[in-house]
Amino acid sequence: MAAAAAAVGAGKLGAGGDAVAVEVRLPPLSEADPLLAEKKMILEKRNLSCEIQIPVACSAVDALKLLDHIIEAARVVYMDELELYFAGDDVGPFSARNELESLNLLLKTMKKLLLTSNTAAKEVLQILHDEIVVKLKSVGKSDNAWMVVQTQNHDAEDSLLKWGEHLEGLDFQGAGRGMIASESIGVGDIALEIPESLIISDELLCQSEVFLSLKDFNNITSETMLLLWSMRERYNLGSKFKPYFDTLPANFNTGLSFGIDALAALEGTLLFDEIIQARQMHDYMHADLDTSADDEDITAQSSATTSQTTHMVRGTWLSTSGGFPTYGLPQPLLTYLRAALGCEVDEPAAEADMKESDKVVLETILSIFSPMLEALLPEQDDPNRESASWDVKLASDYKDLQRKIVSSIVTSCTSALENL
Incomplete structure (x- = not known):
């Protein structure tokens, strides 16, 4: 992940030693970032740079264009795995989290530059600073319609x-x-300060009796130890974390708590199988404490293999490109299917050849999702849905959403095939 703030460059100097441009530098991508290669590829593909020169004498319009460029680069720096997968030709915003982190980074940078720059540079920097504040205030406004x-x-x-x-x-x-x-x-105001002593962390765990009891177990992770510590600490009446634990619900409404009726409502969805598998995993979770090193190696190899062929889809209404060459579908999925079906076409190939190849890919996607949509179609509307239990309501809402997503994929593929 990127550092907390971008570097502040001195910029270019004129003949008299005065700055003619101010340099804004985003922090370099961390070599430890597991998404490093993908982020570098997107930056190169979109011709984005983490360093940009802002001429002191440029107009407000040109300055804002340069700001858009550096914001796009910052969004890539702060992308998570899900945002990277669905990026495609989308330049953002990708999510409220991504936008807030990107803009906050640039706001801190502009504040530093305003303190260190000369009078000539401050005018253009103030324009950029004010625009960033406007963008920060606008984040999340689109959610007001359903924040009831x-x-x-x-x-x-x-x-x-x-x-x-x-x-x-x-x-x-x-x-x-x-x-x-x-x-x-206000933008930049401190809404909440949390003392480090009140943060539940690995450091806190190492000072507890739970750590002394569990540290010699083979292959136990810090996450598992923190979970066990929390289960014990919740019932410690003298715990300094008691106000926090008192706010937690007595029961957590998750898929592991679904009853028979809720599971029946999920039949035909991908989540049904996941919950069944998760329950089995939940039943023998304690066995992880005794997992051998050989078993761990096998699991790691299995996960690595699965990650290479596991892909995701979302509602095609979220895509910014509904036509050729992505048809509203995620680029990684299309690339994988083209390779798997032997439909890869060289870059200089004629557009007709590429579209012929895509017909095969789209027909394959239809063959996958059309039966899935049929399984998700309701036999009849449930008149008692509003009075149903929480788990049945949640399962029904999830099934409705999955039906909507799958339907959008089928519709997009059908429409694309008709156009091709």
Whole structure:
């Protein structure tokens, strides 16, 4: 992951020693980043640079164009695996998290440059700074339509948040539990400071009795030890983390808690098999403590093999390109299928040859998702859905979403084949 702030360059100097351009440098991609190769490839493909010269005398319009360029590069730097997979020809924004991290990095950089630059450079830097603030304030505004408050009765959250009288704990339809500020929080303001002593971390674990009891177990991970520590600490009445544990629900509504009716509602979905497998894994999770080194090697090899052929899809309405050459589908999936079906075409090939190859790929995708869509179609609407239990509602909502995604893929492939 990138460093906390970008480097600040001195820029180019004129004949009299005055700066004629200010250099903005994003932090170099970390060699330890598992997504390093993919990020480098996207930066090169899109002709993006992590270093950019901003002429002191450039107009506001040109300065904002340069800002868009560096924002695109920052988005790539902060991409996660999911965003990388579905990037395609999309330049962003990719997600609220990605956008906030990218813009916050550039805001810190502009503030440093404003402190160190001469008067001539400050005018253009102030323009960029103000535009970044505008973009930061606009992040998340598109979500307002479905951020509807469902309830305001959360005594546990109110107790935990005594430090912030201007905050309320709320439930948001489609987004779950969260907080809302009763007054505006400015860009750059500190909303919350957390002392390091209150962070549940590996360092805290190493100082606990749980660590002394578990450290000699072979192949036990720090994540598993933290989980076991949490299970024990939750019932420690003298724990300094008691206010935190008191806010946790007594029962977690997850797929592992689904009843028979909810599982029946999931029949035909990919999640049904995943929950069954997860329950089996949950049943023998304790066996991981005694896993041999040989078994671990076999598991690692299996995961590595699977990751090379496992691909993802999403609703094609999220794609910025609905036509040739991606048809709204993720580029990695199309590339893999073209190779697997022997339909790869050299870059200089005629467009007609490429489209003929894509017909085979699209027909293959249809053969996969058409039966899946048929299995997801409801036999009839359930009149008792609103009064159903939480797990049946959640399962039904998930199935509706998967049906919508699969339907969009089938529709896009069918439309693309007709056009081809």
